[in-house]
Amino acid sequence: MESTALLIAASLNAGTVLAIASLGLLINEKAGIVNLGAEGMMLCAALAGFATVVHTGSTVAGLGAGMLAGALLAALFGVLVIWLNTNQYATGLALSLFGAGFSAFAGTAYVQEKLPEQMRFAVPVLSDIPFVGPALFRHHPMVYVCVALVLGLIWFLWRTRAGLVLRSVGESPESAHALGYPVRRIRLMAVMAGGALCGLAGAYVSTVYTPLWVEGMIAGKGWIALALTTFATWRPARVLLGAYLFGGVTMLQFHLQGMGVNVPSQFLTMMPYVATIVVLVLISRNPTWIRINMPASIGKPFYPGA
Amino acid sequence: MLRLEVRPQPSRRWGYASPLLALAITVVIGVILFAVLGKDPVRGLQVFFWEPIKSTYALSELMVKATPLLIIALGLAVCFRSNVWNIGAEGQYLIGAIFAAGVALTADKTTGGWIVPAIIAAGVVGGMVWAGITALLRDRFNANEILVSLMLVYVAVQVLNYLVYGPWKDPGGYNFPQTKTFEAVTQIPRLVPGSRLNIGLLLALAGVAAVWVFLFRTYSGFAQQVGGLAPAAARYAGFSSRKALWIALLTSGGMAGMAGALEVAGPIGQLTPYVPAGYGFAAIIVAFVGRLHPVGIVFSAILMSMFYIGGELAQSRLGLPKSITGVFQGLLLFALLACDTLIAYRLVWKK
Numbered sequence: 001m002e003s004t005a006l007l008i009a010a011s012l013n014a015g016t017v018l019a020i021a022s023l024g025l026l027i028n029e030k031a032g033i034v035n036l037g038a039e040g041m042m043l044c045a046a047l048a049g050f051a052t053v054v055h056t057g058s059t060v061a062g063l064g065a066g067m068l069a070g071a072l073l074a075a076l077f078g079v080l081v082i083w084l085n086t087n088q089y090a091t092g093l094a095l096s097l098f099g100a101g102f103s104a105f106a107g108t109a110y111v112q113e114k115l116p117e118q119m120r121f122a123v124p125v126l127s128d129i130p131f132v133g134p135a136l137f138r139h140h141p142m143v144y145v146c147v148a149l150v151l152g153l154i155w156f157l158w159r160t161r162a163g164l165v166l167r168s169v170g171e172s173p174e175s176a177h178a179l180g181y182p183v184r185r186i187r188l189m190a191v192m193a194g195g196a197l198c199g200l201a202g203a204y205v206s207t208v209y210t211p212l213w214v215e216g217m218i219a220g221k222g223w224i225a226l227a228l229t230t231f232a233t234w235r236p237a238r239v240l241l242g243a244y245l246f247g248g249v250t251m252l253q254f255h256l257q258g259m260g261v262n263v264p265s266q267f268l269t270m271m272p273y274v275a276t277i278v279v280l281v282l283i284s285r286n287p288t289w290i291r292i293n294m295p296a297s298i299g300k301p302f303y304p305g306a
Numbered sequence: 307m308l309r310l311e312v313r314p315q316p317s318r319r320w321g322y323a324s325p326l327l328a329l330a331i332t333v334v335i336g337v338i339l340f341a342v343l344g345k346d347p348v349r350g351l352q353v354f355f356w357e358p359i360k361s362t363y364a365l366s367e368l369m370v371k372a373t374p375l376l377i378i379a380l381g382l383a384v385c386f387r388s389n390v391w392n393i394g395a396e397g398q399y400l401i402g403a404i405f406a407a408g409v410a411l412t413a414d415k416t417t418g419g420w421i422v423p424a425i426i427a428a429g430v431v432g433g434m435v436w437a438g439i440t441a442l443l444r445d446r447f448n449a450n451e452i453l454v455s456l457m458l459v460y461v462a463v464q465v466l467n468y469l470v471y472g473p474w475k476d477p478g479g480y481n482f483p484q485t486k487t488f489e490a491v492t493q494i495p496r497l498v499p500g501s502r503l504n505i506g507l508l509l510a511l512a513g514v515a516a517v518w519v520f521l522f523r524t525y526s527g528f529a530q531q532v533g534g535l536a537p538a539a540a541r542y543a544g545f546s547s548r549k550a551l552w553i554a555l556l557t558s559g560g561m562a563g564m565a566g567a568l569e570v571a572g573p574i575g576q577l578t579p580y581v582p583a584g585y586g587f588a589a590i591i592v593a594f595v596g597r598l599h600p601v602g603i604v605f606s607a608i609l610m611s612m613f614y615i616g617g618e619l620a621q622s623r624l625g626l627p628k629s630i631t632g633v634f635q636g637l638l639l640f641a642l643l644a645c646d647t648l649i650a651y652r653l654v655w656k657k
Contacts, residue, residue, distance in 0.1 A: 270460070
């Protein structure tokens with residue numbers, strides 16, 4: 001019982017990282033832009049966040065620094081892709097490679113650093129309920145912020161005018177342009193918002209989730225977050241669900257090891273990646289279903305007046 | 307205001323000039339970076355662009371590093387020209403290395419020289435198998451090849467770790483996670499005594515010719531590229547996109563696997579957790595900077611090799627982290643993509 005509650009708690013925590021990044025990528029993709037640079041943005045943001053906490057002692061400042069780093073890198077990507085019409089895949093890839101290199105380079109001084117003692121969080125009263133308390137109500141506030149983010153995003157995308165404009169830019173930029181909307185500026189804002197969320201997720205990893213800095217510490221979470229948007233067929237609530245599921249898969253490995261299951265640890269470490277492939281296969285098997293849900297102009301460049 | 311105007315025709319001149327301009331931009335940023343870090347920029351440039359070519363030995367080391375990059379990037383050029391986004395060459399390289407090591411480990415004192423071709427063949431098969439998974443899942447289930455091939459890199463790394471920490475660990479290796487050193491007979495034959503240069507370089511150059519002939523002188527190479535440029539036209543012409551997918555992935559996977567075999571039975575000589583050196587990712591940049599053209603890739607592979615050697619020297623001579631290589635690699639690709647805009651557009655001054 002106790003260990004199951006802890007497994008649920010750990011899965012939600014791990015899933016939060018994936019969900020925040022994936023929600024950011026969902027915003028991008030809803031506006032028609034695929035940013036393969038998630039991994040690179042998360043790595044740089046993880047370093048920016050970690051370094052900020054080392055120097056200021058404030059986790060909030062660290063998370064903010066991560067968001068800023070993510071948004072800045074995303075802006076660089078956005079200008080290239082939206083104004084210079086570079087290939088989205090190649091540019092995103094460049095961002096991922098650059099981010100990995102840059103964070104490794106700039107982070108060497110921080111490898112041995114430690115962060116101040118973490119605060120413990122507990123929702124009053126609710127956290128004392130047996131089983132449910134330790135599973136659901138003793139998390140870092142970000143876990144709840146993430147749930148709020150999902151609700152906020154659903155409201156924004158399907159209940160506000162701005163959300164409608166954002167979606168129209170991803171579905172048919174030509175029509176949005178004809179109606180007088182500044183398609184490229186809207187796309188840039190969406191890309192930067194997505195970058196900020198990827199950055200937030202990255203900084204959460206290095207300051208709260210595993211409070212340390214090591215080269216390459218994001219370990220593919222950015223790529224898994226990219227897969228999650230497809231898995232969720234671009235629905236925020238499904239992103240959250242999928243992220244928790246993946247969080248569960250990630251955590252199951254430690255759980256199984258703890259239970260003394262006799263499988264080499266490397267095969268357990270493989271699980272999230274294999275699970276991503278399996279899930280992609282299952283979800284992509286039906287092309288119509290993907291096509292119905294996918295933003296129509298995803299990945300396609302837009303030249304106004306051309 | 308500065309505006310972009312579509313050129314009536316893509317500029318051939320900028321096609322050649324863009325990589326050079328991108329390199330120049332990367333160098334300028336590099337100089338600024340050195341200055342900001344309080345290092346002498348002239349010394350920095352020397353370390354990257356002069357030291358790797360200043361002696362025959364340095365040149366041979368430059369080619370040792372350029373060889374795997376060249377081989378992998380050639381395969382990727384075929385792949386990218388077919389509009390198949392295989393970004394998991396690193397994983398295919400690793401599995402190639404593992405297959406090759408599997409063969410190399412069977413060798414003993416009595417083994418003959420036939421083992422070398424067997425090792426290389428095993429590497430090719432390994433890379434093809436790994437890329438084949440991506441092809442199969444894309445072909446049968448429409449799964450995105452970018453994400454699948456990349457996820458398989460992480461899986462390949464764990465397969466490697468499992469082997470070197472588990473069944474293949476050298477019993478006499480003081481518990482280090484590595485296989486025993488391969489028998490001398492498995493060593494890829496060297497070209498010149500005293501240098502680490504081996505016949506891998508010749509294979510790479512043969513690969514340049516082969517890929518050139520395939521892309522520009524064969525029917526299926528042509529079909530491959532039409533499918534990449536204009537899928538609708540390819541369908542109309544009756545070129546099979548499934549066949550193109552398989553050819554693209556098996557070619558690039560096989561070549562990455564071959565590079566892995568040549569490395570593990572060549573300069574490395576055993577399987578260790580340090581086999582993955584990022585060549586598979588760097589080769590993506592090599593392929594793009596070389597314009598996806600076999601001859602261009604020769605030059606960009608040498609350039610990228612300079613970045614690697616320069617990074618190592620920067621660590622020992624300038625006290626900078628070796629990872630500076632990754633920064634320059636990323637910058638170069640960014641700069642290239644930005645400069646490539648000038649191929650299809652021109653800058654005009656408009657009020």
